[in-house]
Amino acid sequence: MLNFTFKNRTEILFGEGQIQEVASRLPENARVLFLYGGGSIKKNGIFDDVSAVLQSATVTEFAGVEPNPEYETLMQAVQVSRDNQVNFILAVGGGSVIDGAKFIAAAVNFDGNPWDILVSGAEFSETLPIGAVLTLPATGSESNGNSVVNRRETAQKRAFGSDSVQPMFAVLDPTYTFSLPPRQVSNGVIDAFVHVIEQYLTYPVNAPLQDRFAEGILHTLLTEGPKALSTPQDYDVRANVMWSATMALNGLIGKGVPQDWATHMIGHELTALYNLDHAQTLAIVLPSLMFVQREQKKTKILQLGERVFGITGEDEGRCLDLTIKAVQDFFEAMQVQTRLADYQIEKRSIDDIVANLEKNGMTALGEHGDIDLAKARQILNLAA
Structure with missing residues (x-):
């Protein structure tokens, strides 16, 4: 730790x-x-x-x-x-x-x-x-x-x-929160979910308590998030979502562990250039970033798959793929689309996004500082 x-x-x-x-x-x-x-x-x-x-x-x-x-x-x-x-x-x-x-x-x-x-x-x-x-x-x-x-x-x-x-x-x-439109409920759940991921999905540093805290929040959002859409007047569901979102970024689960935040930094440029909702940008970027960074994040992706999504097996590659897909499927289940094309952002626009990353000094992102402009472009191309 x-x-x-x-x-x-x-x-x-x-x-x-x-x-x-x-x-x-x-x-x-x-x-x-x-x-x-x-x-x-x-x-x-x-x-x-x-x-x-x-x-x-x-x-x-x-x-x-x-x-x-x-x-x-x-x-x-x-x-x-x-x-x-x-x-x-x-x-x-x-x-x-x-x-x-x-x-x-x-x-x-x-x-x-x-x-x-x-x-x-x-x-x-x-x-x-x-x-x-x-x-x-x-x-x-x-x-x-x-x-x-x-x-x-x-x-x-x-x-x-x-x-x-x-x-x-x-x-x-x-x-x-009872009167929130479904779009805002969906965005809120995804935002909180990715906040946890940014502090959890890095590499192990023997911090089991932080891991279990993070996994508890992720599992709660995974189960309660869809209920918040289907039963909007359920006090207990809304209470669990509300407390999870607060606990996701009040500082506790990120103490003593490495943090990423590359998904947020790339996502910010999508909001700045195309006025997408913040959570929409996260849903676009995260699955592709997980795929591109799968080797660096392998241990924690496998742990996420097993402990949060119940994905196990001897074939590590397949478990990695299934976990990344499970994250993407959760976003889609929360009614948030996960491709640039879903928001009418064409592949040629990636040049502008990468240029904005460079302008804002976002050239060495991630827990290892190894997401440079070329890798950011790779992530965006995969998300197209």
Whole structure:
């Protein structure tokens, strides 16, 4: 097992009705930026619930944070926060809204061009505290310090991370996910599944507890994910999916083990260039990446096949193939397609994707740093 430090400061308020705890977690004389997305929370009652617990605070609303939050939109929210002297951000939504809140929290008191936070790792301080009310379990952003921001004008999707922007608390009420459209449910399950894979499917370092934690999350998503589509009002199913998505990226299963993240980095370019949903990009890239990297990842792919999918046998090559196919079949069963062609992205577009990887410095990806541009092209060609 590799050396690590672990601390997770987010207080999880899990279960129905936990929104009532928010008022007691706000600072004195709270001036809250109430941040949300496209307005669905006004149709399903969540907006009213949040407004009720913010009655004692001074509230400034900011709506319209996009899926794959746009830098330009977030900069408008930064200015609104400055103008209203906001001292707390309450992000109500899925990972995009929470990621956006983290960027706003870092940028409000940043002396310089906030884009530098994303492209050059510029240091920042005096961040605003954040709370989250999760409505779409997927990214785990509610209990980590990671954020990804899109900038359409430059066709870039860039990330930053800091403990200082990790939410202080997060409300996880499974009933808030009952009204999600099937597409968002599917995306959320796949996003969480691949988060686990990125931290698990590397090479062994004698970390059996992390492996078993990871396999438990994968197995739960594998069994509960389809149920979330077929029985959308099942509280227990939604609770299991929600908790699995949080546990997938709260830092625990990745401690002491190597991590990959090449699927995400290649996938980000598909979102930046073609505006695909994040989970759609992961479903396209991962099976092909597993095939191209099958020798480097052989031990863990075989372990995944046996422990999660029940695939065993003496023929290692066949077990590898069946496990990769099982992952792809799961994505398809969750109603997410797995080929570039499924999204009308032609093979000739691979040149543009590879060029964007090079522009963004993504030239040595994976746990071994051995996914160069040529190998990325091979992965994309296989996914065509």
